[in-house]
Amino acid sequence: MTATTALDRFTVGSCEDLLALIPYLIGYEPDEALLVMTHCDGAVAQSSCMSRALVDEPDSLTPIIGSMRAATPGSEFIVVGYGPPEWADAAVMTVRQELRPGEMLCCLVVTDRLFWDVGAGEVPGLAPGHEFDPSTSPVAVQAIASGMSAYASRDELVAVVAGPGDPGPDEAAAWDVACECLGWPPGRQRAFVDDCLADAVEAGRRLDRERLRRLCVLAGGPMRRHVMVRTGLDEDDPAAYEQLWADAVTIAPARWAPPVLGLLGIASWRRGGGALLSEVIARLEALDPASGMILVLTDLRTRRPPRGRRRPHR
Known part of the structure; x- marks a missing residue:
């Protein structure tokens, strides 16, 4: 339901x-x-x-x-x-x-x-x-x-938030490398995130797996508030944010999934909510029942998003 x-x-x-x-x-x-x-x-x-x-x-x-x-x-x-x-x-x-x-x-x-x-x-x-x-x-x-x-079916929609399962050795090693960005200076971290958002949201380009991994790590750490504000309040088309965070959820193992699931939920809410938002909440409840994003998204589901002016993709 x-x-x-x-x-x-x-x-x-x-x-x-x-x-x-x-x-x-x-x-x-x-x-x-x-x-x-x-x-x-x-x-x-x-x-x-x-x-x-x-x-x-x-x-x-x-x-x-x-x-x-x-x-x-x-x-x-x-x-x-x-x-x-x-x-x-x-x-x-x-x-x-x-x-x-x-x-x-x-x-x-x-x-x-x-x-x-x-x-x-x-x-x-x-x-x-x-x-x-x-x-x-x-x-x-x-x-x-x-x-x-x-989406063509409810099953297709569910697959968007299902995630990749447990990573193999090579993928786990790639995530270890991605975590090195946590040691970057704050200015470099923010610049990296803003560059990712510019490419994915403003220019409509899909990010490669290496950039997505680092974005997931930073979105769940020092840049969490920044990306949440951008996703929730930016004037760019929320459809582009939904695509970006759906791509991130697709590759994110359980450890890194909750923050980007929350961002996907916010983007989905801005576009109208519906079943995708409900599935995001359901997976968050399964992965991290104590997540504060569950309450945030559950509350958003009852509200209308702001009708801001959207900038066209450049």
Whole structure:
């Protein structure tokens, strides 16, 4: 289950637009899942995307619906079931039975690129359904232009934060060499970090493994505050920060992973949070349950990021 706060308002004029936008709101393309969102004051306030396994657990939905209702009193609910029509329709119906009069805004069942508006009385299998193509939706274009992105699946998203596992002898030796930067003068450390950020964020270049290792070491040590401030408040596109810290997480063994996971979480929050932020928090809880970043990111997940001006990549 994930929970997030939608950050940008979009003009959603049809069910097709809504379905095109959903992957960008939650961070990935849902499949065999039940999505429940609360809508208030023209914006999505919360979303929860539940796996089929969770949905099939007895009485699993009631506390989730109650929690979302309590978090945003007076909201309307959007419910979308993804997967085999019979299962998805039953899942949506279970939520509808939990809703109070006037709470239902939209209820859809989606299979591949076909949907049924079950809230309007359409029945999968009896009604022909509506074809849709997310790539033709102007809302999807707007989402991409605003810096949002969507992974192809939840598994692909999870893989981003999974890390490389235990390093072999050569990789362990390379990390020992990277740690030599801890002995550099502070001015050299900061200059190195700023050069990395200039290349990766401002110029959009991917860093090689040697530079990434040193950046991980410094981000977890003397330059921690500096990179946290840059990642959280910089005017550059947060998508570039997300890519940088995702690259760092990909190579960082467990010892060095928590700081860069925290930075990935901050960058993800600036882009809209969603499932990537939730997965970052989950891995931090597994690696370092005492990490203060868990509380920071958990709090950020309930907030809207600042809408600062973004500088274009040079």
